[in-house]
Amino acid sequence: MGERILVLDAGTTSTRAMVFGADGALHHMAQRPLTQHYPRPGWVEHDADEIWQRTLACAREVMASAGGAGAIAAIGITNQRETVVAWDRNSGEPLARAIVWQDRRTAPLCAQLKDEGHERAVQRRTGLLLDPYFSATKMRWLLDNEAAVRAAAERRALALGTVESWLVHKLSGGAFVTDASNASRTLLLPLDGAGFDPGLCALFDIPPPALADVVDTHGTLAVASADVLGAAIPVCGLAGDQQAATVGQGCLAPGETKATYGTGAFILTNQGDRVPASGHRLLGTVLTQREGRRRYALEGSVFVAGSLVQWIRDSLGLIGSAAETEALARSIPDSGGVTIVPALSGLGAPHWQADARGVIAGLSFASGRAQIARAALEAMAHQTHDLAAAFAADGESWQALRIDGGMSANDWMAQDLANMLGIAVERPDFVETTAFGAAILAAVGAGFHASLDDAVGAMRGAVRRFEPAMAGDVREERLARWRRALAAAVPAD
Template sequence: MGEHILVLDAGTTSTRAMTFAPDGTVEAVAQKDLTQHYPKPGWVEHDAAEIWDKTLACAREVVRGDAGRIAAIGITNQRETVVAWDRTSGEPLTRAIVWQDRRTAEFCAGMKEYGHEAEVQKRTGLLLDPYFSGTKMRWLLDHDEGVRAAAAQGTLAFGTVESWLVFKLSGGAHLSDASNASRTLLLALDGAQFDEDMCELFGVPRATLPEVVDTHGRLAECDADLLGAAIPICGLAGDQQSATIGQGCLAFGETKATYGTGAFVLTNKGRDIPHSDHRLLGTVLYQENGTRTYAIEGACFVAGSLVQYLRDQLGLIGNAAETEELARSIEDSGEVVIVPALAGLGAPHWLPDARGVISGLSFASGRAQIARAALEAMAHQTHDLASAFDADGAPWSRLRIDGGMSANDWMAQDLADILDLPVERPDFIETTALGAAILAAVGCGMHDTLESAARAMRGKASVFEPDMGIEVREARLARYAKALAAV
């Protein structure tokens, strides 16, 4: 058996492949950007064939023709994004609908009016929001002739991105791990497979959905023709669950926040099915031999994508790293506050029709103030989540952070200051990929347990301690609350 883990990390803006040694050291990385399609306001789509082609190209680049070095494959992915393909041809039927897409907002509102949300939340841990996969599947059945025709012929396959990649890698296995399946609105948290009642409620034929499997173990096998060997696929997890594992949040109450395209906070809730009274989400963290460990989650839809917006749409910065320099160049934001609802507001507000706001502008407001306010928005949104977690009986004593934005020291310190908590950042911040490596390493027997694998592979971390006066903190939060009320 080889000594390396191949991780395929299919994100929202790019896909990549990485090879990990048993101690968590990264040997090789290949990355390719994914095309974002915005056919209408609020619509976001990907080309599923592009995801597959570029992921395979990245994998081949890091394997370097020596598949014998690879013990197992781990896959992690953007969650909730829906791919529809034909089982016979193996080709996509239409573009994938991305998790950020809001086209099903009206459908969700109608479901709420009919009083379905309480039962949906009780069964699935989720709320009725366009974010989740089930309403996207229903929309495709209602609006895409090719999808409807495949359903009528019995050849339609629905899946999230990891399911699509496993199908292509294996030459036909139709699987979804429990962590991704728990984001669809179609899996009861206490059910082994997709729930017939939820499928009927959302109008999604059960036969179009994959088999739900563990997050780690020998789950499928890569076709030998693709990479040069029949490598076992031994780890599957949605990106946020994978990052939680990569952060070593394997004990009850341990919490991580990932700042990537969006911002996602998960707290380990152990074996008990979580329930929130404050509009947080219950989700599967991982599943081992059919037994689930759960998490409670809060999601903000816009984080790093706000910085990308400042760069690409407004032209205020040349690259993301400039935001830290600009934030440090001024004493404060000059009362400029950004509520980054560019794709609606997620937890704990759940306002899909909300739109972004920049408040407090004056003639003294320049790009430095706006850039600093964009970074401050990360702490403000996270504080909203912290309050909801606390009210749900899941208070944070420390926050472990990761993702591309967490490399910004100014933002990490601002989080500690606004949350009034220690913030811990690992030296290796790509914990989403690391989590998939940990799962695959355990799944193939390289490590015995998730805990031992995390200890061996996670590496060192830095800690940011809070250092802000209470009056400054309260003034900041008050300005944010006023801007949020306007949204």
């Protein structure tokens, strides 16, 4: 048996495989892009078979580089959360395109359920709000609108799951499980309940036989087939990407907070074993589970972060690469009054406005690509500031913020976050903490380390710290502009 850990990181815009050592060192990595399908405004879809085939190709590539399947002791999987895959449990084939977490097509159903008065009870039980972001209404849409999905449900062959569940099914040749962290994003799992709740399934009209068994986030959770990978390898870590990143950042004590800036931006504060309850439209979620014992987090979710820079690059053509934004931001003293509200997929926490649309405010003839690039980066701090206020109102004021994800490599943005939040911002040298967190979970699940704390101590590397350095009046002027632009993004009643 080998001593290395294979991590599969199925994200929104790409899927990757990495091989880590038990000491946390990254040895090999492979990456493939994922095709984004936008069949209608507000709709976002993936090809589930493409996710599988490209993830498998990445896995085989890094395993070959590591010396073959015999070098791998355990597998950790992390994934884009809330995205729903429907497949046939007998054939293992997808029945429709996957509906991605960003998709907003179920906004009318969410509005109907709110009007019927269900949101308060749903939030109390699941920690979540009635928003198209979450999985249950996507499952309902597939059942209502895809004939193949309905037919599979009628013959009790339907599997409805999130991406980690899909990958485990394909790797193992039939296991049907979902970990507690991903299950807690479906609207179907009570935060204090062991499995999916029949009453919640009834509310969303989801057939319970179509749902996976809920398992721990680390331990021996399934076994990848030798027919697929060349050896039978245990899957020892499973977690949604944001929970994995929280572990990867070492936020294992109550109050410790991380923010991941990837396609979206997601901030989690560790709540320990206390079931979270928010009065300010934040989310409660399962952070980890071992032998049925859960740790929780309070979460704020922003739908658009790095995808805003991608849009500026691909749709507006103002930059050739995301890396250009840092030099452009530094080339001017301020944004020239330009403010961007990146509500390209509606607004997430703490606003939760599914119908909001993006705004670029304050344009003049003096505005150019530098001003727009800087305003895009400033939008990250503005959105994070709104979340900081909501967390504080819920009694969770941040003492420091640990950041990661692709955007966090931008030094200008990291410093701007510290300036606007008025607290220290810490960034690890290795910013891909989603995959790293999955490696930590798998390392503990495989018995390489006795606990998550031990694994973090042994595997986590150096950290850089950014201290706030902005005058209060400058901060307030920016926040005033942000609030004016934010009001324009939200449709009038």
